[in-house]
Amino acid sequence: MRIGGRVCARPFFCSTFGIVVQGLHVENTEYFVALFTNLLHFMAKLIVNRLLLGVLTLFAVSVLIFVCTQILPGDVASAVLGQGATPEALVIFRRELGLDVPAHLRYWHWLVGALHGDLGVALTNKRVIIDEILPRMGNTLFLAAYAALIAIPLAVGLGVISAINEGKWSDRLANVVTLVAISLPEFFIAYLLIIFLAVDVELFPSLSTVFKGMPFSERVYQSTLPAFTLTLLVAAHMLRMTRSSVLSVMSTPYIEMAFLKGAPRRRVIVRHALPNAAAPIITVIALNMAYLVVGVVVIEAVFVYPGLGQLMVDAVSKRDVPVIQACGLTFATVFVLLNTLADILVILVNPRLRHKR
């Protein structure tokens, strides 16, 4: 099999790339079209199953959120207003929340509304929730993407290097540093960075002022410190997992075979182990991306970054139930989507799933 004029020794792994870079430098188009339709048949079922499971999970999550916010407290109105509320205030508040309608109907209206992009109106300031969420969601995703762009290459690269040098001082150093980084609270790292990079050396602002329509470079500059903090948090975990998934492949017989035929350690890891370690690494990356989007909550609070996390924390302290529901649903959706995406990628990169049993 040829890709880009180079003979590939291991068709499985290369065919993955063949699909990804289709049309870029593929010589034998017909072959790839045939391969692609075949793959479609073999894998489509798995992927469709996974997508359906994702939709089912989202549905269950929405039920759980609804149960927690509407049914568990018994009466949201008295839970929010507290014991001192007058009966009249309770009645008005219940009607405002629509609590005079049976629970299953309320859930139905909420779900249908959410699917149409209508998440209701905030209790405290009567703003339309979806209009508040969308720009903040954009800010949060921007920050998460910024951190991911630094963290993923850094962590996977260092993780592989660490696995190559297993047991040497560089590996042990990486082990200790990442263990410490994982067990530190987010705000500790954030404040250390502020002290060193914003107060001692005035490189970056300690508060990220991000607003609509600001120039892209300025936005990148303003979100650098929060992105660095997130990078440190996520990269440590990813590095450890990359290292351990490469090392767990290293203990299999075919790797021993590769060593026995005299291949150098570096080559064994990069050419033999890494393709098979790809699936767990992708899972780890996706998990950490999900963590990025969620773990951003504390970081946003430190840097007063106007993201979705801030909105949710504000809503929780004001006990604005519709906004809490909406933010919770949004976060959970991103989380489920990323996990589903990871599972689909794992199916795609796994050569064993490409053949009929």
Add this chain to the structure above:
Amino acid sequence: MKLFGHKLTVSAAIGMAVVGLFVFISLFTPWIAPYSESANVAGTWDEPSAKLLFGADQIGRDMLTRMMYGSRMTIGVALAITTLSFAIGILTGLVSAVVGGWVDVFFTRLVDVMLSIPSLIFALIILGVFGSSIPVLIMTIAVLDSTRVFRLARALGMNLTVMEYVEAARLRGEGLWWVITREILPNAWAPLVSEFGLRFCFNFLFIAGLSFLGLGIQPPYADLGGMVRENAAAINFGIMAPIYPATAIALLTVSVNLVVDWMLSIDARPSGAQAEL
């Protein structure tokens, strides 16, 4: 140096010393704290001196005293959460593994759904509806955390429930409770203990994080996360005030992790329940 018949590493020894110090301080805070919890003894964010080892906080209370009371509070709440979480998680997990059938399916699916909402978001939802008080905090985080314990306990139980001695106990007519407490639990202790350390760390950070967001333990109680929040503004003037309680949190979690790392390394046997997980 040896402990329980195992060689003690340097990092584990350091970890144990720090954890021991924290435990000592938490137990005897009212007797060893230099000032009272709420006394104003200096000006806002006074510099550290011989009288005030870590300076003063945002309204002139002694930082060291507040940190001692704060550690006591945060460690106490985190311990309560972890204990409750293990009680729930082990019980449901082992019942799920031993009974099997629809009970198992029910618990597993419930846990799957709960784990598909990030726990911080889940906690925020519950706290937003019920308001933040210490019992609500403990209950909420314990239930959320018990999902992880459930998975571990169920996996352990699955491995043990097929053993001959469990079969024998069932055949001689022992009940569910006996099988769980007398046959399975004694053989599942080792991995559960190191998991306890990890979960404690996680919960400690979780509660500190929530308090930092202003949604955890509420004033007037001192707690480490809340102290970071209260003193956060000082950082912009280059004052180190929020760093001290944050360091205390970091120190404890890193130390517990060092100890757990050591315990995992002595637990890692080539065969047995631990290896099969």
